[in-house]
Amino acid sequence: MKAGRYGVYGGQYMPETLMSALIELEETYRRISADPEFSRRLDWYLREYAGRETPLTYCTNISRELGCRVYLKREDLLHGGAHKLNNTLGQALMAKFMGKRRLIAETGAGQHGVATAIAGAALGLPVDVYMGEVDTRRQALNAFRMELLGARVIPVASGTRTLKDAINAAMRDWVTNLGSTHYLLGSCVGPHPFPRIVRDFQSVIGEEARRQVLEREGRLPDTVVACVGGGSNAIGIFSPFVDDDVALVGVEAGGAGLDTPRHGASLSAGSVGVFQGALSYLLQDADGQALETHSVAAGLDHPSVGPEHAMLKDTGRVRYEAVTDAEALAAFRYLSRAEGIIPALESAHAVAYALRSAGDLDRDGILVVNLSGRGDKDVADVAQIRGGAA
Incomplete structure (x- = not known):
């Protein structure tokens, strides 16, 4: 792979004013990647503070019902409630090594903002989080959590007022x-090097899952499934399996259906374009402007996707599917009742695909679903959608 490129995708389509910052970031990341002291400190924070490693939970009831062996990689049990802390602790520690005195972040579902606020509090760095006005309303609990953790939440009123x-x-x-x-x-x-940095910090998910399933089953899984918005939890669990004979499936936000404009499935229904600094798949109009997107899950309504996912789609190494809002809501309720685990609506998309496809595996087939986050943040919204009915 050429530096900053995944096949033809990726790159640095940014104004000159930011190139010096990207060069500094790339040089710092190269240096800390070879620094044993950085690795030691990050490992301590991930293990002693964040609670790694996270369990690989065998779903007894679902496995019996679906007729195959279903496991959940439990990123919902990481401190903060989602996979996001793997990346925020890594980048916040990197910022300290760079001598930076402040962190800023963006968030949609709120989990990244919460994780950045947690990392900032742990490492003594002030945090400002930008959040679309639409998302501040539908994720009010997470907005309050960020402020409770010491971060300043800055609502964004421009455009679609989302991620x-x-x-x-x-x-x-x-x-x-x-x-x-x-x-x-x-x-x-x-822009490069962000896709690589985030992939590397999130790959702890797949490294653990690969080792755990080998210890439990004596072989690798048949299929690994993860939801895809921007794509960090998915690339995190996929990357250690890419060279293995394991089917990898990324699940996008099908919204109201791919035959409508109300979805967020850039890989399934988009085209190639430049967006926010990188070449990738994008939901865009004839003039190359990003389209308004929709998903019941706030973290999946982004109009583009990470460039490595674009390459993995084109090469056929990962299959990308779409799940509708209705399917995700049904999976949210199903997992809650079947196993006593309430998933984030983002993760419920991956669960929905697992339910849809489980019949493709025999009784000894092994299916691993990345449960990227917990569903506390979504309970009020789901209750409202369902009119308060459980």
């Missing part, structure tokens, strides 16, 4: 405050 607009606002802040501020990007999107 892509929060990213744009964070980028503008970064340009203005390059000397003091690290932009802690939350997914494997954006």
Whole structure:
């Protein structure tokens, strides 16, 4: 892979004002990647503070019902309630090594903002989080959690007032405050080296899952499934399996259906374009402008996806599918009742695909679903959608 490229995808489509910051970031990441002291400190935070490693839970009831062996990789049990802390602790520690005095971040579902606030509190760095006004309302609990953790939540009223607009606002802040501020990007999107940095910090998920399933089953799984918005939890669990004979499936937000404009499935229904600093798949109009997206899950309504996912789609190494809002809501309820585990609505998309496809495996088939986050943040929304009915 050419530096910063995944096949033809990736790159640095950014204004000159940001190139020095990207060069500094790349040089710092190269240095800390070979620094035993950085690795030692990050390992301590992940293990002693965040609670790694997370369990690989065998789903007794679902496995019996579906007729195959179903496991959940429990990122919902990581401190903060989602996989996001793997990346925020890594980048916040990197910011300290760079001498930065402030963190900024963007968030949609709120989990990345919470994880950045947690990392900032743990490492003594002030945090500002940009969040679209739409998301501050539907994820009010997470907005309050960020403020409780000491972060300042800055609502973004421009555009669609969702994740892509929060990213744009964070980028503008970064340009203005390059000397003091690290932009802690939350997914494997954006200009190089962000996709690689996020992938590497999240790959702990797949490294653990691969080792755990070998210990439990004596062989690798048949299929690994993860939801895909920007794509960080998916690339994290997929990357250690890429060279194995294991089917990998990324599940996008099908919203109201791919035959409507109300979805967030850039890989399933988008085309190639440049968005927020990288070449990748994008939901765009004839003029190359990003389209408004929709998902019942706030973290999946992004119009583009990480460039490594774009390459994995084109090569056929990963299959990308779409799950509708209705299917995700049904899976949210199903997992809660079948196993006593309430998933994030984002993760419920992966669960829904597992339910849909389990019949493709025999009784000894092994299916691993990355449960990227817990569903506390979504309970009020689901209750409202269902009219209060359980």
